[in-house]
Amino acid sequence: MTTGNTVKTNTVKxxxxxxxxxxYGFSARTFHIPFLETLAxxxxxxxxxxxxxxxxxxxxxxxxxxxxxxxxxxxxxxLVIITAPNDVHFPLAKLALQCNKHVLLEKPFVTxxxxxxxxxxxxxxxxxxxxxxxxxRWDGDFLTVKKLIAENRLGNIRYYESHFDRFRPQxxxxxxxxxxxxxxxxxxxxxxxxxxxxxxxxxxxALTARCRAMRADASTTDFFHLLLDYADKQVVLHASPFCAGxxxxxxxxxxxxxxxxxxxxxxEDRLRAGVRPDHDHWGDExxxxxxxxxxxxxxxxxxxxxxxxxxxxxxxxAAIRRDQPPxxxxxxxxxxxxxxxxxxxxxxxxxxLALD
Numbered sequence: 001m002t003t004g005n006t007v008k009t010n011t012v013k014x015x016x017x018x019x020x021x022x023x024y025g026f027s028a029r030t031f032h033i034p035f036l037e038t039l040a041x042x043x044x045x046x047x048x049x050x051x052x053x054x055x056x057x058x059x060x061x062x063x064x065x066x067x068x069x070x071x072x073x074x075x076x077x078x079l080v081i082i083t084a085p086n087d088v089h090f091p092l093a094k095l096a097l098q099c100n101k102h103v104l105l106e107k108p109f110v111t112x113x114x115x116x117x118x119x120x121x122x123x124x125x126x127x128x129x130x131x132x133x134x135x136x137r138w139d140g141d142f143l144t145v146k147k148l149i150a151e152n153r154l155g156n157i158r159y160y161e162s163h164f165d166r167f168r169p170q171x172x173x174x175x176x177x178x179x180x181x182x183x184x185x186x187x188x189x190x191x192x193x194x195x196x197x198x199x200x201x202x203x204x205x206a207l208t209a210r211c212r213a214m215r216a217d218a219s220t221t222d223f224f225h226l227l228l229d230y231a232d233k234q235v236v237l238h239a240s241p242f243c244a245g246x247x248x249x250x251x252x253x254x255x256x257x258x259x260x261x262x263x264x265x266x267x268e269d270r271l272r273a274g275v276r277p278d279h280d281h282w283g284d285e286x287x288x289x290x291x292x293x294x295x296x297x298x299x300x301x302x303x304x305x306x307x308x309x310x311x312x313x314x315x316x317x318a319a320i321r322r323d324q325p326p327x328x329x330x331x332x333x334x335x336x337x338x339x340x341x342x343x344x345x346x347x348x349x350x351x352x353l354a355l356d
Contacts, residue, residue, distance in 0.1 A: 014040070015321070016042055018078045018079070019080075019081065020044075020075050021044065021047050021048070022048050022083060022084050023082070025083060030271045030272055034276065035309065035310055038276060039313055041321075042317065045076075046065060047062050047065070048064075048068040049065075052066065068084065073099055078102060078320065079102045079104065079129075079316075080102070080103055081104045085182070087180050087181040087183075089106075089110050089182070090111070090119065094119060098122070100126055102128050102129040103130050104316065107134055108188075108337060112341070113338050120330045120331065123330065129320050131316060131333075135309045135312055136192045136195070137195065137327075138307050138308055138309050138312055140266075140283065140304040140305050140307030141285070141304055142250075142265075142307075143305035144261070144291065145250055145252065147305060152256075154258065155255040158232070159233060159236075159251075160201070160235045160251075161235075161250065162193050163240075163248050163249055164192060164239045164247075166247075167241070167242065167244040169242060170215065170216075171218055171222075184213075184221035185222050185224060185239050185241070186211055187340060190226075190336070191333075193237040194335075197228060198336070201230055204229055205230060205355060206229040206355060207227070207343060207352070208227040208229070209224065209342070210347050211343060211344060212347075215241060223240050224343065246263065247262060247263060248262055259302065260292050260294070263289050265307055266284075266286075267307060277309065280308055281308075283306070283307045283309070284307075285304040290302055290304050291304065312328075315327035342355070
């Protein structure tokens with residue numbers, strides 16, 4: 001390949017999926033590239049980024065593009081991973097599909113339901129895989145919650161509470177915390193919490209939301225509290241930037257017991273620290289962080305299930321090479337955008353909204 005932006009073209013390994021990434025920020029470096037480098041199913045060939053020098057230093061063997069559009073139209077990548085800011089997810093994914101690429105989008109899928117519906121239709125027309133990186137389906141603590149429910153160890157679930165709290169009382173100068181389309185914590189963390197609840201319980205009957213800009217100088221939502229109403233249970237999803245103490249990650253209450261879990265899944269911190277995800281148990285949680293099951297006869301720790309974001313990528317490879325279902329369907333990912341739109345409307349109007 002010859003372009004003014006190209007560093008060097010990699011040699012494709014076997015039947016590996018030729019992959020390109022839009023963006024070289026935190027998401028690409030932390031949540032995607034480590035798996036592309038350690039899984040034989042993928043071969044990273046190209047990156048588009050304005051951080052050319054950093055890419056040259058860290059990925060000297062990939063083709064470097066300063067322009068995402070040029071990479072999508074000129075490279076021979078089969079799969080494109082889009083980690084660009086949320087407001088350009090739709091146009092970049094649309095172009096990638098038009099160029100007959102499979103597409104993996106960072107969450108949130110898009111910033112409106114109409115955009116998602118158009119991409120889903122285009123992917124079907126082009127017969128290409130379109131999926132969204134809802135990686136926290138493979139958090140060990142969430143897998144533990146799924147197992148507890150499947151094994152009926154809590155009885156009938158009546159109350160489910162899920163938090164993603166942080167202590168970030170000052171606004172940072174970055175696009176995720178601006179009032180840009182798709183900015184704010186509801187689009188950043190909301191898709192994770194909503195997707196997990198939908199996986200466990202399906203679509204709610206109604207939603208009530210409070211979305212606020214709570215920090216000084218905040219220009220967009222940095223706090224949300226969502227109540228999902230089901231016929232037999234209540235679900236609370238919460239994110240705050242003012243949690244300086246232990247993070248209550250999950251609390252489940254059933255008619256036979258309760259489960260409480262503090263702390264976040266360790267995979268993100270380990271990836272940040274440079275741990276290689278090169279074996280299936282690299283993300284296992286230490287015993288001190290296990291959650292607790294409370295029943296009438298007493299309390300006991302529950303071993304956290306083995307998580308692993310590599311499972312997402314393995315299922316993605318199977319979808320592309322063997323026509324298996326994608327790890328996350330675009331239709332399911334679009335449900336989270338629908339609920340985000342309803343949450344914004346509910347908060348603005350101060351009302352509970354029923355789902356169709």
